[in-house]
Amino acid sequence: MNTFFQLFVSGLATGSIYALAAIGFTLLWQASQTINFAQGEFIMLPAFFVLAGTQFLGLSFPVAMAIALALSLLLLGFGFKRIIIDPLLPHGVLPIVIATMALGILTKEGVKQFYTAEALPFPALFSDRTLNILGAAISVQDIAVLLIALGAVALLQLFLNGTKIGRCMQATAQNPQVAEILGVPVKRMILYTFLINGALAFLASILISPIYLAKFSNGETLGLIAFIAAIVGGFNQIRGALAGGLLIGVIDNLSAAYISASYRSAVPLILLIIIILVRPQGLLGKAEGRTV
Amino acid sequence: MKKRAIAAIAIAVALSAGLPNMSWADTIKIANVIELSGAGATVGSNWRDALKLAFEEINAAGGILGEQVEVTDYDTQTDPTISRAMVQKAIDDGAYVIMGPIYSGSVKVNMMVAQQNGVPQLTGAEAPFITDMGNPYIFRTSFGAQQSMPKLVKYLADEMKVKSVAIAWVNDDFGKGGRDSFVAELGKHGITVTADVSSEVGQADFAADVIKLKSSNADAIFAYLHEEESARLLKEIRKQGVTQPIFGETTLMNQKVVDLAGEAVNGVRGHVGLTANAPIPGVEEFAKKFEAKYNYKPDHNAIKAYMGAYVVKHVTTKNGKVDPQAFADALHGLTITPADEPGILMETSWDDKGEVNRDSFLVEVKDGKQTVVSTLPKL
Numbered sequence: 001m002n003t004f005f006q007l008f009v010s011g012l013a014t015g016s017i018y019a020l021a022a023i024g025f026t027l028l029w030q031a032s033q034t035i036n037f038a039q040g041e042f043i044m045l046p047a048f049f050v051l052a053g054t055q056f057l058g059l060s061f062p063v064a065m066a067i068a069l070a071l072s073l074l075l076l077g078f079g080f081k082r083i084i085i086d087p088l089l090p091h092g093v094l095p096i097v098i099a100t101m102a103l104g105i106l107t108k109e110g111v112k113q114f115y116t117a118e119a120l121p122f123p124a125l126f127s128d129r130t131l132n133i134l135g136a137a138i139s140v141q142d143i144a145v146l147l148i149a150l151g152a153v154a155l156l157q158l159f160l161n162g163t164k165i166g167r168c169m170q171a172t173a174q175n176p177q178v179a180e181i182l183g184v185p186v187k188r189m190i191l192y193t194f195l196i197n198g199a200l201a202f203l204a205s206i207l208i209s210p211i212y213l214a215k216f217s218n219g220e221t222l223g224l225i226a227f228i229a230a231i232v233g234g235f236n237q238i239r240g241a242l243a244g245g246l247l248i249g250v251i252d253n254l255s256a257a258y259i260s261a262s263y264r265s266a267v268p269l270i271l272l273i274i275i276i277l278v279r280p281q282g283l284l285g286k287a288e289g290r291t292v
Numbered sequence: 293m294k295k296r297a298i299a300a301i302a303i304a305v306a307l308s309a310g311l312p313n314m315s316w317a318d319t320i321k322i323a324n325v326i327e328l329s330g331a332g333a334t335v336g337s338n339w340r341d342a343l344k345l346a347f348e349e350i351n352a353a354g355g356i357l358g359e360q361v362e363v364t365d366y367d368t369q370t371d372p373t374i375s376r377a378m379v380q381k382a383i384d385d386g387a388y389v390i391m392g393p394i395y396s397g398s399v400k401v402n403m404m405v406a407q408q409n410g411v412p413q414l415t416g417a418e419a420p421f422i423t424d425m426g427n428p429y430i431f432r433t434s435f436g437a438q439q440s441m442p443k444l445v446k447y448l449a450d451e452m453k454v455k456s457v458a459i460a461w462v463n464d465d466f467g468k469g470g471r472d473s474f475v476a477e478l479g480k481h482g483i484t485v486t487a488d489v490s491s492e493v494g495q496a497d498f499a500a501d502v503i504k505l506k507s508s509n510a511d512a513i514f515a516y517l518h519e520e521e522s523a524r525l526l527k528e529i530r531k532q533g534v535t536q537p538i539f540g541e542t543t544l545m546n547q548k549v550v551d552l553a554g555e556a557v558n559g560v561r562g563h564v565g566l567t568a569n570a571p572i573p574g575v576e577e578f579a580k581k582f583e584a585k586y587n588y589k590p591d592h593n594a595i596k597a598y599m600g601a602y603v604v605k606h607v608t609t610k611n612g613k614v615d616p617q618a619f620a621d622a623l624h625g626l627t628i629t630p631a632d633e634p635g636i637l638m639e640t641s642w643d644d645k646g647e648v649n650r651d652s653f654l655v656e657v658k659d660g661k662q663t664v665v666s667t668l669p670k671l
Contacts, residue, residue: 002507003503003507006503006532007499007500007503010499010500010503011499014497014499112329116333117328117329117330117333117337118333118334118337118548119334119520119523119552120552121523121551121552121553121554128530128531128555128556129533130531130532130533137506137532137533139531139532139533141531142531210527211496211497211524211527211528211531212496212497212524213496213520213523213524213552215520217330217494218496221496252497252500253497253499253500254500256497256500256501257500257503257504261463261489261490261491261492261500261501262463262490262492264500265492
């Protein structure tokens with residue numbers, strides 16, 4: 001039972017990071033029908049911004065983090081929207097899918113070519129102590145990652161539901177034409193969504209890199225799992241993406257422990273197929289309408 | 293008559309262009325077929341840098357038999373299929389000797405190409421099967437797992453009084469070969485295996501693996517994975533507050549693991565064939581030169597490559613000719629001492645299968661630094 005509890009909590013912690021990436025998928029889809037297949041690389045990159053700041057510019061870790069956040073917002077939020085999405089949006093979803101795939105490859109290979117192909121250590125943000133909870137040894141790092149990720153999602157929900165800008169963003173997501181008629185600055189709302197995605201990618205990056213190490217290829221698995229999590233949970237709901245991320249994190253851990261480590265990566269795909277067959281809109285998704 | 297002469301010259305030129313070996317007259321071509329990207333980039337970079345350092349020294353000292361050595365890197369991308377193509381390309385380019393690769397799965401598929409073309413290959417691979425396939429052109433630069441495991445298991449049984457072990461291993465040719473050799477040795481000493489946990493190359497999340505190792509309540513944990521995965525495993529082991537002692541073989545004790553895992557690697561013990569911290573003057577001097585040039589500590593792969601370069605120099609000089617067949621013939625059954633060739637660093641022998649034999653070390657990581665606990669003699 002202790003083993004199960006440990007696996008469960010550890011899975012929730014990893015799943016919460018998947019959830020941050022999955023929410024990014026959901027937000028961009030809601031705001032601009034963008035499926036970002038470079039999402040995994042968006043999570044890989046900010047860790048290298050931080051490392052470049054500390055290693056090459058000699059900055060302190062907190063300053064490097066602040067600059068990495070700013071760069072994430074600028075490049076992964078603003079730049080991504082202006083350079084890739086805006087010109088391609090009128091041409092439909094498919095060109096965007098292909099362009100983001102290309103962007104993912106370019107980002108990955110760029111880091112490999114111009115930074116390093118090797119894994120790099122990333123400073124741990126939390127203590128490596130463990131706590132004894134219900135007889136199971138639960139790491140402080142897992143609890144902190146879980147709390148921060150869930151806290152970020154809660155803040156995002158609060159922002160979307162409790163502020164004027166948030167409600168304007170929701171209106172934009174539901175019906176951009178009507179929102180514009182009602183005076184909502186639709187373009188600016190879409191930009192905000194991209195900036196939030198950049199910030200979520202940054203957060204996921206600094207939470208996962210101390211565990212996985214910073215490596216150019218980290219995005220390959222993360223992007224795929226986050227995409228599956230978003231579909232499993234419901235592509236049109238934040239709470240769906242959150243549930244999908246947590247579910248896949250836990251299932252991945254449990255299947256590695258109780259079924260087979262060799263086939264662990266197949267389990268989320270099997271889940272995806274079942275969900276598509278049984279409940280195409282996802283566990284918490286809505287069959288109709290789009291809300292952020 | 294004039295036309296015939298022109299035709300004869302044209303045929304001679306065409307024929308010579310088709311013979312890659314003709315280029316040996318200018319420089320000696322060494323092909324470095326190695327993991328420079330993908331999961332093996334860490335070990336491959338160490339190997340490449342040390343090989344470059346060694347051949348720069350050799351060239352600065354006049355080259356081999358008065359000829360300069362030209363080293364070309366071929367990136368396997370840690371992919372067996374690509375490594376095979378790279379070995380073929382290296383041979384087409386006129387390679388005299390092939391250095392690398394390190395990953396056993398790659399060597400398994402590319403060594404046949406070198407064998408078919410009669411080109412000697414000095415590999416960093418450690419899986420036992422490499423030297424059991426009857427290939428007269430393959431030579432190790434480090435121990436095969438079947439040689440290092442007996443030394444390690446004897447230490448676990450006699451010194452540490454271990455009765456049960458939980459094993460974490462990577463599910464590829466390297467990991468499976470090492471795991472099988474280790475389990476076979478455990479049986480000889482009456483040590484039981486309480487958990488047998490395999491993982492994948494490039495695996496990032498080790499939470500479930502560590503929970504299984506921990507809950508097995510073994511006296512000790514044995515980890516046999518590649519460097520990056522070893523670092524992730526150790527971080528997770530520390531994260532989950534595992535208290536069992538952790539043992540490993542060369543890869544676990546690698547400097548790269550120390551760099552990546554940080555404090556999580558402290559207290560880990562293991563057997564290493566080579567270490568930059570070996571109390572041997574030649575190795576110490578090499579480590580200093582390497583660190584001064586590249587600004588990081590060399591790992592065992594760097595030492596292997598450095599020694600390998602000097603093996604090429606010594607054997608070729610001994611033969612008095614740049615001849616791949618003569619090279620392969622001469623290296624079987626050869627022992628090279630630092631007195632014969634200072635670049636060899638430690639006395640090393642090769643048997644008739646290309647297996648290497650030399651002293652080895654038991655080390656422990658203390659405060660992020662490998663400390664040699666004892667030196668184990670040649671088998």
